[in-house]
Amino acid sequence: MTATNRYDFVVVSNRLPVDRMVHDDGTASWHRSPGGLVTALEPVMRASQGAWVGWAGQADLDLEPFTFDDVTLIPVALSLLEIEHYYEGFSNDTLWPLYHDVIAQPSYHREWWDAYVEVNQRFADASARVASLGATVWVQDYQLQLVPRMLREQRPDLTIGFFNHIPFPPYGLYAQLPWRTQIIDGLLGADVIGFQRVADAGNFSRAVRRLLGYATRTPEIRVADGAGGHRTVIAKAFPISIDVAEFEEIAGRPEVQARAQQIRDDLGNPSTIMLGVDRLDYTKGIRHRLKAFGELLDEGALSVGDAVLVQVASPSRERVAAYMQLRDEIELTVGRLNGTHASISHSAVAYLHHGYPREEMVALYLAADVMLVTALRDGMNLVAKEFVACQLDEGGVLILSEFAGAADELKNALLVNPHDIDGLKEAMVAAVRMPQRERTTRMRALRRRVRENDVSRWSNTFLDTLRHANHHSSAR
Ligand code: G6P
16 A cells, blocks of 8 residues: 555545646646635645545546645546436436426436445545544535545544535425435534525525434534434535635736726627626526516617627536536527627627636626626525626626525625516616616625625635534534
8 A cells, every 4th residue: 555645634526626638739737727616725725734635527537646736636536427427417417406496307316326425435535545633624515415424434533524515405395305314414424514595504404303303403403423422513604705806806907907898899889788607507597687688679678789798608517418408598599689689780699608717707797787697596606796896996787686695695786586587677777777876885885795705704714613613522
């Protein structure tokens, strides 16, 4: 056996925080992935000798641990079949739709569950191997809900945190899951289980009471430890955020502001640019927003040339059937809208099926007058917070779905129920017509809120709770 380095702080997530690019000459290089989690955890990683356990995003890559930007990355390999069953199947065609209010029908397949158990065990083993005695291990998201229990069984010395980035469903829906008890039990291996919203933590505690009969006294759950005693697990909301200073800095750069002006010019300088930025996912309510926008054009409340909708839909999970179908539907709708309303010189909808670097996203946020976040269900929605952080001139209007976690904090947005198309249209018209004074008042309040709770506060609060929780249990 080779000697392995051990780390005091280990983050475990399905994806590593880097993307692998293979070049034309066959060589490969790593690039930091755009996600916010990397930024959130980087300072903690550096301060505490951290390692990150995760999948490198491609099949059958059996890689040795390596260092990137001073952080040790520990790759976990997945075969093609495991990608199909564990990632595309159980994670993204069972749990994802189930946890997002069954917007799409979840599929329940026993082979997918078997792969989920097997891959979770592999992540747990890899983490157990690299964690030092008494280390803190922080497991991320729905793909790895069995890891906390599996880790505790091997390594009772560890302090284990779990954070669920997506919603946790009400019991009436959660109860569909044939493996509902195993998942709850898997999560309860953690000392602290974090959720985005207070409602998610409540849904989880209810599921624990119903399925396992444990007593809960918010935020504590008394869990039988298997040896006749009890441990206390904390289940609580820790709303995630963004690196506000980084977005403000990019938004203040002259070249990014010039790019925003160029985007406006290229669109023909309409009086209103509406913007949607999403992964192409059925949870995001892209169809609802297109429908509302299309009806406003039909009725003449908005007109092409005067208003345009820029919709960035970044490619996502393209081998999962529900995503393929969604793409077809969206592209058909955009084609019809443009066919009906566009002119030679002006589009109704500028639809972009690409991902963009952060600077370009910020330029889009600066170019936009109205940001449309119309998710049917969303754990948090960081796009809403990014848009707000970039409004240095406090000029933009945010339309925000009440079904996104961000709505708990961003109450000065125009809050909408995206299923109510008339309500959504009213909010869009109100946003376009909103007087400057009201825009400023609302945006100022939103900016204050986003600045107060930025991502370092999120990670610090979670890790403080984790430290305290473990201390509390072991003191008994
Ligand atoms: C959501 C999930 C993340 C996931 C991301 C991208 O934000 O909460 O865990 O990484 O979507 O999805 P993907 O399937 O490409 O990792």
